[in-house]
Amino acid sequence: MKLFKKILIANRGEIAVRVIRACRELGISTVAVYSDVDKEAVHVKMADEAVCIGPADVSLSYLNMPVILSAAEITDAEAIHPGYGFLSENVQFAETCRSSGITFIGPSPDNIRIGGDKAKARQLLKRKSVPVIPGSSGVLKNEKEARKTAKKVGYPIILKASSGGGGRGMRIVESELEMEKSFATAQRESLTAFGSNELYIEKYLSSVRHIEVQIMADNNGNVIHLGERDCTIQRRHQKLIEESPSPFITNKLRKKLGEYAIKTARAIGYRNVGTVEFVVNDDSIYFIEINTRVQVEHPVTEMVTGIDIINEQIKLAAGLPLEYRQNDITVTGHAIECRINAEDPKTFIPSPGKIDFFYQPGGAGIRIDTAAYSGWEVPPQYDSLVAKVIVQAAKRDEAIRHMLLALDEFMIEGIKTTIPFHKKVLRDKRFLEGDFDTHFCDSMNSRDYIRPG
Ligand code: ADP
Numbered sequence: 058m059k060l061f062k063k064i065l066i067a068n069r070g071e072i073a074v075r076v077i078r079a080c081r082e083l084g085i086s087t088v089a090v091y092s093d094v095d096k097e098a099v100h101v102k103m104a105d106e107a108v109c110i111g112p113a114d115v116s117l118s119y120l121n122m123p124v125i126l127s128a129a130e131i132t133d134a135e136a137i138h139p140g141y142g143f144l145s146e147n148v149q150f151a152e153t154c155r156s157s158g159i160t161f162i163g164p165s166p167d168n169i170r171i172g173g174d175k176a177k178a179r180q181l182l183k184r185k186s187v188p189v190i191p192g193s194s195g196v197l198k199n200e201k202e203a204r205k206t207a208k209k210v211g212y213p214i215i216l217k218a219s220s221g222g223g224g225r226g227m228r229i230v231e232s233e234l235e236m237e238k239s240f241a242t243a244q245r246e247s248l249t250a251f252g253s254n255e256l257y258i259e260k261y262l263s264s265v266r267h268i269e270v271q272i273m274a275d276n277n278g279n280v281i282h283l284g285e286r287d288c289t290i291q292r293r294h295q296k297l298i299e300e301s302p303s304p305f306i307t308n309k310l311r312k313k314l315g316e317y318a319i320k321t322a323r324a325i326g327y328r329n330v331g332t333v334e335f336v337v338n339d340d341s342i343y344f345i346e347i348n349t350r351v352q353v354e355h356p357v358t359e360m361v362t363g364i365d366i367i368n369e370q371i372k373l374a375a376g377l378p379l380e381y382r383q384n385d386i387t388v389t390g391h392a393i394e395c396r397i398n399a400e401d402p403k404t405f406i407p408s409p410g411k412i413d414f415f416y417q418p419g420g421a422g423i424r425i426d427t428a429a430y431s432g433w434e435v436p437p438q439y440d441s442l443v444a445k446v447i448v449q450a451a452k453r454d455e456a457i458r459h460m461l462l463a464l465d466e467f468m469i470e471g472i473k474t475t476i477p478f479h480k481k482v483l484r485d486k487r488f489l490e491g492d493f494d495t496h497f498c499d500s501m502n503s504r505d506y507i508r509p510g
Contacts, residue, residue, distance in 0.1 A: 068140030304491030
């Protein structure tokens with residue numbers, strides 16, 4: 058089977074640049090798409106061809122399926138890489154690509170469908186003996202059922218939108234008194250954000266770590282995993298720092314996580330690359346969801362395994378068999394990623410605008426994934442990720458030290474960024490000792506945590 062001659066990248070920013078790099082390495086031509094405000098973007102300059110797909114509004118450009126498919130057709134692209142976000146987990150888009158004879162670089166539409174139906178995925182995996190958090194079996198019929206389930210599992214519980222994602226569509230309910238209001242609000246919010254008001258319940262676990270496992274699967278049913286990523290440092294359920302391996306996971310738990318991830322992939326007949334997400338509470342592992350796309354934090358796994366996940370993703374989509382067996386995968390050293398967002402480091406309020414000066418750190422073991430440059434304007438319409446700093450070293454403490462040096466070197470002038478926030482976390486005793494849960498950021502004193510320099 059041959060690889061593609063030309064791929065269209067239906068995304069922007071650092072991930073579009075990342076995919077273009079993988080294509081170049083594989084000798085594949087690239088087509089960038091861009092909205093009006095992204096005319097001067099790096100992915101546009103870097104690709105072999107570029108097609109303007111509309112105005113800044115995402116519904117008219119990066120989410121506009123007919124226009125993106127037409128761009129693929131007029132440029133003779135044989136495949137579309139959706140990156141993350143935008144159309145990457147859109148069943149209709151994956152199906153339309155397929156019926157138009159264009160390869161969607163990602164899993165099958167059925168895989169995406171189950172990934173987007175979190176209540177159903179839970180039910181299915183429970184039947185396959187993958188542990189899930191106690192809660193409802195499937196979608197809740199009404200508020201009465203929500204009360205009944207909550208009583209059974211015990212408050213606090215978390216109401217989740219079945220088609221939710223990105224840390225949105227979740228509501229913690231502390232007691233039965235709050236249920237009526239919370240249920241109605243959660244339904245309304247879910248309908249507005251995700252076009253569905255289906256909710257399910259999980260017991261709210263007060264202290265957890267977010268641990269996820271990268272998986273890769275070919276069309277012949279071979280599945281392997283590339284170890285775990287610890288994404289416990291979050292703010293409002295959104296990841297800020299990721300690392301591999303987890304400082305907290307024992308080899309025994311690691312083995313179990315790998316087994317559950319493979320079981321999950323097999324249970325749904327998974328193809329291509331993906332991530333199985335778990336929360337871990339002491340020695341207990343619980344499945345929370347499967348992400349059917351490449352993730353922002355994939356580089357930490359690339360750094361410790363030496364495997365180019367995007368490269369493999371393209372080859373798998375072309376129908377090539379997996380080149381690795383589980384025994385070929387080894388994790389070397391420790392990698393950490395900090396997401397540098399154009400945001401106020403205290404309030405996390407977006408800070409778009411012109412970058413007057415941009416100088417990125419470098420040196421051994423340091424990788425910067427970005428599409429920013431001096432003079433570029435961060436548009437307010439899209440997500441605020443400006444750069445990812447990824448560091449690898451032999452040991453965790455060394456990786457943390459190198460990350461601090463890299464962040465000190467990073468010069469981004471003209472906009473506010475989250476760099477001071479990251480420095481604060483990386484110097485925190487609890488972080489250094491690996492002693493933290495998903496509430497770590499909430500527990501930092503937001504008023505005085507930024508140290509000068
Ligand atoms: P999303 O799809 O929006 O990312 P997830 O279900 O993956 O939502 O959960 C995101 C984060 O929310 C988790 O990483 C964890 O920090 C927290 N979380 C989710 N479910 C629970 C739970 N039952 N108890 C405690 N924390 C949870």
